[in-house]
Amino acid sequence: MEKTLNWREFVITRLIKASGYSAVIFVVLIFFFLLREGLPALAEVPLSALFSLRWYPIEGNNFGILPLLTGSFIVTVGAGLIAVPFGIGTAVYISEIAPRWMREILKPLVELLGGLPSVVLGFLGILVLVPFLRRLLDIPTGLTAFTGSLLLGGIAVPTIVSVAEDALDAVPRDYREGAWALGATRWQTIWRVTFPAASSGVLTAIMLGIGRAIGETMAVMMVTGNAPVLALSAGSLFSPVRTMTATIAAEMGEVSNGSTHYHVLFFIGMVLFLISLGVNIAASSVVFKTKKRAERILS
Amino acid sequence: MKNILRLDGNLTERLGFGLVTFMAVLTVIPIIGTIIYILLRGAPAISWEFLSTFPNDGMRAGGILPAIIGTFYLTIGTALFSVPLGIAAAIYLSEYAADNRWTRLIRISIINLAGIPSVVYGLFGLGLFVLFLKFGTSILSASLTLSIMTLPVIISTSEEALRSVPQSFRTVSISLGATRWQTIRRIVIKEALPGILTGMILGLERAAGETAPILFTGAVFFLPRLPHSPLDPTMALPYHLFVISTQVPEMPIQIQYGTALVLIFFVLTMNIIATVIRSRARARRQW
Secondary structure (H helix, E strand, O other), X not given: OHHXXXXXXXXXXXXXXXXXXXXXXXXXXXXXXXXXXHOHHHHHOOXXXXXXXXXXXXXXOXXXXXXXXXXXXXXXXXXXXXXXXXXXXXXXHHHHHOOHHHHHHHHHHHHHHHHOOHHHHHHHHHHHHHHHHHHHHOOOOOOOHHHHHHHHHHHHHHHHHHHHHHHHHOOOHHHHHHHHHOOOOHHHHHHHHHHHHXXXXXXXXXXXXXXXXXXXXXXXXXXXXXXXXXXXXXXXXXXXXXXXXXXXXXXXXXXOOOOHHHHHHHHHHHHHHHHHHHHHHHXXXXXXXXXXXXXXXXO | OHHHHHHHHHHHHHHHHHHHHHHHHHHHHHHHHHHHXXXXXXXXXXXXXXXXXXXXXXXXXXXXXXXXXXXXXXXXXXXXXXXHHHHHHHHHHHHHOOOOHHHHHHHHHHHHHHHOOHHHHHHHHHHHHHHHOOOOOOHHHHHHHHHHHHHHHHHHHHHHHHHOOOHHHHHHHHHOOOOHHHHHXXXXXXXXXXXXXXXXHHHHHHHHHOOHHHHOOOEOOOOOOOOOOOOOOEOOHHHHHHHHHHOOOOOOHHHHHHHHHHHHHHHHHHHHHHHHHHXXXXXXXXX
16 A cells, blocks of 8 residues: 555656656747748758748748738737836726725736637727727728727726736835825825835836737738738828738648748747747846746746 | 935835836736626626537637637547656656757757747648648647647756656665666655646646647637547637637627637636645645
8 A cells, every 4th residue: 555655656756756747848849840940941942032022922032021010019019018108007907006906906807808708809890999999090990900999908908007017016015105105195106115115027018018919810811901011101101011921821721831932931940939938038037136026926 | 415316216216116016006907907897798698508519600600619618528538648748758858868069959959949929830830730740620620739739848848847846756766776767756746746737737728728829730710529539620719719710700609709718718827726735736836
């Protein structure tokens, strides 16, 4: 009896340990498969053609990914300009100003927004936001980068709110009491004491929110009009664009496995993977100062 | 002079509070608006027939039964893989792992896994499960892809739940002669169960609503019959909503809103269950 128990315990402990490392294994596997299917693109398409201005893969064999990069960039910047002030404003309100009952209502509501499928937001975007913006701004089509930015802003807000709120919440109460004792008003305390003390966490919140926005696929694909044109001026915010994620989602279903087009789409996936890796490593290097926050950002 | 300064401080305070409150209100109104709008527009489409029949006339009529069943299968499939693996990984991190370089590597990997774009998961699933392991476009491939995507949420929430069990519980159990595993299984997991369940449901909620990871791994436009085995492809609610709102011309608007409503209902129910479990556990907790 004693013996079998020990033997079982040994096996279970090993299994648990192996599971512990599963996350590492999956990150490596994902990177490996992206490289395996994406790197041949570099051999098949010259680098100068890959970083050219025309994405017209089906008939023209033009695999320039610059329009897609700029498309992702402009939509994400727009989303950031919307999500950062609103996300941080909401976090400050929830953590510092709202009465307790209000907090109990707001937190689950923001979480709910985070749980709404992006395809539902894209769907409402098509039916409600797109016609509305077309009429409001008097532009030929409502399917624009700006429409995508609005939806992405909404998708990034819950991430920013929950991480920033945790950071503000983690500031010791003594700091605030000290400031009040010195005669500071509540607003001065928030602005000059609490917020600076939580700044690293707020920075993490912004980075993770923006990381979320870069990677969003369905909502963006449905409302940005899917036109792979170079988007560099501010005016292109109000014309159709196409992001990297949308390109993969829209075209992968129609390419034959192993073709150049297939490899280039995986190459774009690789670029996205590396961007998210960079954002998350940067964000977690800030986060690791306080461990609790590192756990909370995932939940 | 002093008076003016104080007035100034009060004014800034009122302006600042006003601004921040205004932003919070502007953030919350669209959330409530979205849900209410879909409830109102979708409700007329809901009928027993809509929920229990196949689509016909090129999706323009009939119901959405295969999409509902498909999402159900995918969610179950995702749970089968990600729940045991995620909880085991959480147990390792909370009960066994030393605070060293390797553990930090695991944590960074989890954070990165959580940040990888969903469409990249789709590519990975296509490369590994569909093509390399030859599972084909199937429920199995899609569930495996979704479960890797769900893993970080389950690991991190479960770990937090396990860690919140006081250390003294473990000490007492071990001092009474229990082995480490017995302590974990009978004491720690039992106490952390509500937290683990909450994390599990929130993770699966995300999986149920995702479209991009199943686009090329398991979802199909239309199936004349329900899938018979895990190696069959399936329809799914989020993908179906995407298809009927972008790919089908002259699609009746009512069916679109009805589909959105069913999907939201699926997701919201899971969200509410998770919230209820969490708040009830918090109220009952004695430590």
